[in-house]
Amino acid sequence: MFTHYGCITNRWFPTKTQGELTAADLTPTSLAPLAPYARKLLMPRGIRTMNEWTANLKRGQGNDPHLQVVASYFTCQPVTPNKNEPFSFQTSTRFTPKAVGPSLDHVMAQQISPNGAPLLLNTAGQNDSAQSAISYSASETLYRGLNASQAFSGLTGLFQTGAPMSPDTYAAVRGKSILDLVKDDLSTLERFDMSKDDKLKLSAWKELLDSTSNVMVSAQCSADFGAVLGATQANAQKAGAGGLGTDILTTKVSGALDGADIYSAIAALSVTCNQNPVIFMKYPGNYIFKGLGINTEAHSLSHRLDNAGMQGPCLPDAIAMLLQIDAYYAQKFANLVQMLDSIPEGNGTTALDNSAAIWFNEMSDGNAHNLNNAPILQAGSAGGYFKTGQIINLDSASTTALTNGNSLAQCADGTGKADGVTQATGSDPEMGNAPINKYYCNIMNAMGVKAGADGYPAKGGSAEVTRYGYSDKTEDFIGGKGAVADATIHNPGEFKELRASA
Incomplete structure (x- = not known):
C-alpha cells in the first residue's frame, strides 16, 4: 500500500524507537486503528529512501520534489533527463522524466508471478502521470494499473464452483504439499527397476511439482467468499x-x-x-477528501498552504486536516490487515501470517519533502521470515539519535509561515539514513526471489539477493546517472535485524 505526501511524523510514530511493539504504543498515535494487530506488526525505523529533492542539490537530483522521489522510490534508480535547477518549471525536465530501471514490483513479478507482471491496483481508478507514478516495467516505461472492476474481472475465472472437492484436493489447497499427498505412490514407483534416464525424469518431475505447488488456488477462492470480503462485481x-x-x-x-x-x-x-503474489495498491495524488469534510487537495495541505507552493502563510487547520488524512489511511491499512487475518490457511495461520503487507509513505514530512526517517509499517511475517511485534531501529550508523521528526515545528496553531525550502519540519538529515535498498532485499528474499552471482535479482539465479538499485546512498543520485563516479551499492545485504532467525 502506497500513499502520497508523507505524514505528521510526530503523531504517526510511537514514542518508542526500539523494542516490543504493543497496543499501548499505538493507541496515542495516528496508527491507533492498528493497535489490535500490534503483535503481528513490524515497524522498521531509521530508513531512508533514495533521491531526495533539496533546494541546494545536497541529497539528490534537481528535477521535482515529487516526480524524482516517486520514480526512484521502488526503482532505486535516477530519473532522466536530469535537471540541476530545483525551482525550474520546464516541463521536459520537471514533469515528464522517468526512472532508468524497473521497479520492485516488476523485478519480483518477473520471477514469481504467473504472467511475469505484478497486480497494480490504482484506487480511485485514476491513471498516474510521471509525477506520481511508482511502477515501471522497464527503464523509462510507466506501468498502468487496474481499476477495481478490471481487477475483479481477472479473478472470476479462478473461482471454485461445482461439486465438493476430494479430500486430497482440499488438503492441497489448505497448504499440504502435493508430494506429501502422493509420497506412498512415489515410494512404490521409486522401488521399480528403471533406467537412469527415467530416474532423472522422475526427479525432475518431483522438483517441478514442489516448486509449483504453492500456486494452488484456495478452496475459499469463490464468489461467495468474495462477497464476504466485499469483493463483488457490483461493488468493484x-x-x-x-x-x-x-x-x-x-x-x-x-x-x-x-x-x-x-x-x-x-x-x-x-x-x-493465488492470482498474483505481488500486489501493489496505490492511493492517488492531488486528491480532495471531501468525505472527510476537507476541501483542499492533499498536496497543498502537505505544504500547510492553500496551494502547492513552497512558502506562504499557514493555512488554518492544515495540521488538523493532515491528521485526519493520516488517520484515514491508518484505518484503511487496518481494514486490509483485518481482511488478510480473517483468511485461515491451515496450521493455525492466516493469509496475513503468510504475507508481508506493507504501508509505504512517499516521504517522511510532506512539507520538508525529506526521505530520511521514513514512515513504514509492515503487517505479517511472510511465513515466519520476519520478526513481528517489534519496533526495530536500523539506524545504528547515525551520529544523531533517532526522533519522530519535527512536523509540528510550523503551523501547529494555524498561524505563522510555512517554509518547505528550509526543510525545518523534517528530520535531522544526520539520522534515519539506513538505505531502503536493504529492506527491499529482505522482501525479495522472503518472497523467494533469487539473484545472480553479483547479488542483484536475476531470473534464473540461485543466490540470495544482496544488492538492488543504482545506489544505496541518496547523494549518489545528484546530477543523475553517471554524474557521481563511485555510485554503487556501498552496503550490500539485507537487514539481518529484521529476520526472525537472526
Missing part, C-alpha cells in the same frame, strides 16, 4: 467509477465499506485465489 464497478472531482475513496459502496475498502477486498481475494 462502483469503486472503479471514480474520477476527478469524485471522492470515491470515502464514499460508502456497501455497508461500512467505502471505495478504498473495495480495493483492499479485491487485494485480499487475489491473495486467496
